Amino acid sequence: MTDRLGIVTEASLERGVEVRLDGPVSVEDMVVGRYVTIKGQKRRFFGMITDVSLGVTDQRLTITPPDTTDPFIREVLTGTSTFGTIHVTPMLTIGGDAESVLEGPQPVKTIPGHFAAVNLATEEDIERVFGKEDPQRFHIGNPLDMETKLCLNLEEFVKRSNGIFGKSGTGKTFLTRILLIGMLQKSQAVNLIFDMHNEYGWEGSSEGSTRKVKGLKQWGQSKVAIFTLDKENSATRKVPTDFTVQIGYDEITPEDISVLRSTLNLTELAVEAAYQLRRRFGKGWLRETLSMGEGDTSKEEVDEILKEANIHESSFQSLRRGLNIIERLGFVVPQAPEDAVKHILNQLDRGVSVVMEFGRYREISAYLLVANMLSRRIYAQYQERSEKARANDTALPQPLVITIEEAHKFLSTEVAGKTIFGTIAREMRKYNVSLLVIDQRPSGIDEEVMSQMGTKITCLLDNEKDIDSVLAGVSGKSELKSVLARLAPKQQALIFGHAVPMPVAFQPREYGSAQSYKDFGQAGSQTTTAQAEKDIEELWE
Amino acid sequence: MRYINYQSSDKIAEVIEAGTTQFTAQCYDLYGLPPLGSLVRTGDIYGIVFNATTTSLEPGRKPLARGKDEATEEAVYESSPQLTKLLRSEFGAVVVGYKDGDIVRHYLPPQPAKIHAFVYLCQPDEVKEFGRSFDFLDILTGATLPVPAEELISATLRQMSRVQEDPHAFLVAAGKELAALLSNQYDRLKSILGRLT
Numbered sequence: 001m002t003d004r005l006g007i008v009t010e011a012s013l014e015r016g017v018e019v020r021l022d023g024p025v026s027v028e029d030m031v032v033g034r035y036v037t038i039k040g041q042k043r044r045f046f047g048m049i050t051d052v053s054l055g056v057t058d059q060r061l062t063i064t065p066p067d068t069t070d071p072f073i074r075e076v077l078t079g080t081s082t083f084g085t086i087h088v089t090p091m092l093t094i095g096g097d098a099e100s101v102l103e104g105p106q107p108v109k110t111i112p113g114h115f116a117a118v119n120l121a122t123e124e125d126i127e128r129v130f131g132k133e134d135p136q137r138f139h140i141g142n143p144l145d146m147e148t149k150l151c152l153n154l155e156e157f158v159k160r161s162n163g164i165f166g167k168s169g170t171g172k173t174f175l176t177r178i179l180l181i182g183m184l185q186k187s188q189a190v191n192l193i194f195d196m197h198n199e200y201g202w203e204g205s206s207e208g209s210t211r212k213v214k215g216l217k218q219w220g221q222s223k224v225a226i227f228t229l230d231k232e233n234s235a236t237r238k239v240p241t242d243f244t245v246q247i248g249y250d251e252i253t254p255e256d257i258s259v260l261r262s263t264l265n266l267t268e269l270a271v272e273a274a275y276q277l278r279r280r281f282g283k284g285w286l287r288e289t290l291s292m293g294e295g296d297t298s299k300e301e302v303d304e305i306l307k308e309a310n311i312h313e314s315s316f317q318s319l320r321r322g323l324n325i326i327e328r329l330g331f332v333v334p335q336a337p338e339d340a341v342k343h344i345l346n347q348l349d350r351g352v353s354v355v356m357e358f359g360r361y362r363e364i365s366a367y368l369l370v371a372n373m374l375s376r377r378i379y380a381q382y383q384e385r386s387e388k389a390r391a392n393d394t395a396l397p398q399p400l401v402i403t404i405e406e407a408h409k410f411l412s413t414e415v416a417g418k419t420i421f422g423t424i425a426r427e428m429r430k431y432n433v434s435l436l437v438i439d440q441r442p443s444g445i446d447e448e449v450m451s452q453m454g455t456k457i458t459c460l461l462d463n464e465k466d467i468d469s470v471l472a473g474v475s476g477k478s479e480l481k482s483v484l485a486r487l488a489p490k491q492q493a494l495i496f497g498h499a500v501p502m503p504v505a506f507q508p509r510e511y512g513s514a515q516s517y518k519d520f521g522q523a524g525s526q527t528t529t530a531q532a533e534k535d536i537e538e539l540w541e
Numbered sequence: 542m543r544y545i546n547y548q549s550s551d552k553i554a555e556v557i558e559a560g561t562t563q564f565t566a567q568c569y570d571l572y573g574l575p576p577l578g579s580l581v582r583t584g585d586i587y588g589i590v591f592n593a594t595t596t597s598l599e600p601g602r603k604p605l606a607r608g609k610d611e612a613t614e615e616a617v618y619e620s621s622p623q624l625t626k627l628l629r630s631e632f633g634a635v636v637v638g639y640k641d642g643d644i645v646r647h648y649l650p651p652q653p654a655k656i657h658a659f660v661y662l663c664q665p666d667e668v669k670e671f672g673r674s675f676d677f678l679d680i681l682t683g684a685t686l687p688v689p690a691e692e693l694i695s696a697t698l699r700q701m702s703r704v705q706e707d708p709h710a711f712l713v714a715a716g717k718e719l720a721a722l723l724s725n726q727y728d729r730l731k732s733i734l735g736r737l738t
Contacts, residue, residue: 057724066731072738076716081724
């Protein structure tokens with residue numbers, strides 16, 4: 001079978017290329033999201049099929065259709081009077097001369113001429129565009145309907161903040177796990193993962209089955225540390241943890257409270273009250289606030305303090321209610337035995353990625369509080385170190401990627417300005433810290449933050465607002481939209497942005513079977529290969 | 542009543558009227574007409590038979606009915622043998638190409654046929670050779686003829702398909718060519734395709 005599809009009949013840089021399919025090519029074989037190459041006279045173009053349609057040369061055919069029971073008539077008309085067309089969005093070009101071949105694919109700035117031949121992209125074409133698996137490039141899956149390995153340059157990937165989006169149940173967690181393992185194996189960056197659902201550390205669940213899949217720790221004992229907020233829960237799940245995080249009252253600041261405003265149902269004034277109380281009591285404000293009106297302090301004294309600080313009684317009560325919720329979180333203690341931030345930094349400095357498990361604390365308030373608080377302090381450290389390194393002309397700290405779930409809670413327009421994540425997303429990697437955000441409601445994320453994301457990977461989204469927000473600012477948006485809306489509900493994703501030369505719809509590589517572990521092992525170090533082999537043996541026992 | 546042996550390459554007629562786009566030939570035998578749509582050759586020029594007539598030798602004189610007392614139609618001719626000389630069969634052919642050395646051209650020749658030039662019915666090999674290209678269809682679709690072009694085209698293709706190894710594939714290919722030629726005349730295309738099978 002030839003891979004030739006047809007010829008270019010119309011093209012515009014703005015609107016894309018219309019391709020009329022050759023007679024023998026069935027329109028039903030054309031799938032949105034597939035790659036094609038267009039052979040122009042001087043250069044080759046790479047593009048993606050973004051629409052498929054039927055055409056007729058004479059409108060009367062549609063009004064009085066021919067006798068379709070006659071196979072002869074049908075055979076004659078197919079590909080001549082009635083034909084299929086595909087709409088291709090050109091993305092890249094490669095010039096014909098030696099110099100431009102060396103330069104590699106360039107963004108498309110022109111269009112192919114009339115009647116240029118259009119072919120399905122071959123494996124070599126894909127390889128030329130996305131590169132082969134190598135020490136920087138990590139195999140993340142296969143382009144739709146192709147066997148070729150799609151490789152992502154992780155060095156480039158971690159240079160900016162990135163996002164993984166998709167409705168719940170579309171495979172975000174699965175995809176994230178693959179990427180995190182890839183980063184562990186192939187990039188210089190260390191990871192700090194706030195693992196809300198205990199999916200990444202030791203083992204995770206596989207969607208739709210009871211099968212457990214390996215977490216990060218099982219890929220590199222020495223390269224991953226699991227920190228937990230809930231030691232008992234981790235022990236029940238037989239997760240070997242490295243450290244139990246507890247947070248002291250004095251580590252919580254009014255900024256952390258302001259992030260939690262909507263979650264804790266606080267009023268603006270209540271948040272303001274927190275700042276006032278902090279000003280009055282200093283570091284121990286939380287403890288003082290919680291003890292006000294209880295024990296030693298009398299009602300009069302409380303009133304006195306509130307009056308001085310210019311806080312209304314109702315705001316104070318609102319704040320108190322919120323703080324009580326925090327107080328009840330098991331990991332919040334009056335005095336933390338050890339400084340969690342210091343421990344995390346120690347690990348990160350040694351090049352060890354940290355997975356923070358939340359155990360039973362799955363409420364969003366716990367997640368927001370811990371992720372925001374820890375990240376803020378870690379980021380401050382990185383900022384200081386980077387600035388010092390720049391001043392002294394020494395090496396910058398090792399790149400850090402912070403992975404957060406439910407990102408719209410941290411990065412909504414309302415709080416993006418207040419949370420540390422908003423800052424990290426906006427400042428890009430000035431201080432060698434970037435984000436990997438995972439979210440199901442990208443429309444909830446602040447536009448400015450979204451626009452700063454380097455690479456976006458998105459599984460199926462069906463809310464119009466979410467799709468718009470993910471694709472905002474991407475060229476060929478409307479075409480990508482049709483690709484995105486037609487992804488399979490599971491295990492298909494669209495990747496575009498900084499780390500890939502052109503958008504591509506792909507099927508993430510398999511993860512969870514013995515063979516897949518072996519493949520991952522081969523890409524990683526020798527030790528992991530041995531581990532995978534052991535797993536396979538175990539499987540047969 | 543057929544006088545023609547299709548297998549022979551004997552001459553069947555003689556040109557009596559010639560133009561760049563058409564020629565008329567008179568058959569040597571009464572009713573020795575080639576079928577509608579068949580490929581004929583005179584000199585280097587190829588034509589497609591489109592309009593066959595049998596008339597009285599003298600234009601003004603109409604034949605008389607003679608068969609009242611005869612048992613069969615053949616008996617009419619047997620009892621009046623002069624009839625074969627008083628009637629004549631003629632056909633018109635639309636010029637669709639010519640032989641330029643060894644190459645068959647599917648467009649009009651530089652010179653028309655000559656009067657009294659012999660006309661031959663093309664043999665299967667020649668028809669096959671000519672039918673390699675469908676460019677001649679363009680001439681047929683555009684020609685102004687006393688017979689409907691759709692009838693002529695379908696008859697021509699049916700004739701030609703008979704000598705092909707794969708008649709179906711030939712007709713499909715021809716049909717596709719027509720679909721391109723008549724891309725905005727679906728009605729005509731439909732009537733031709735309907736007559737091909």
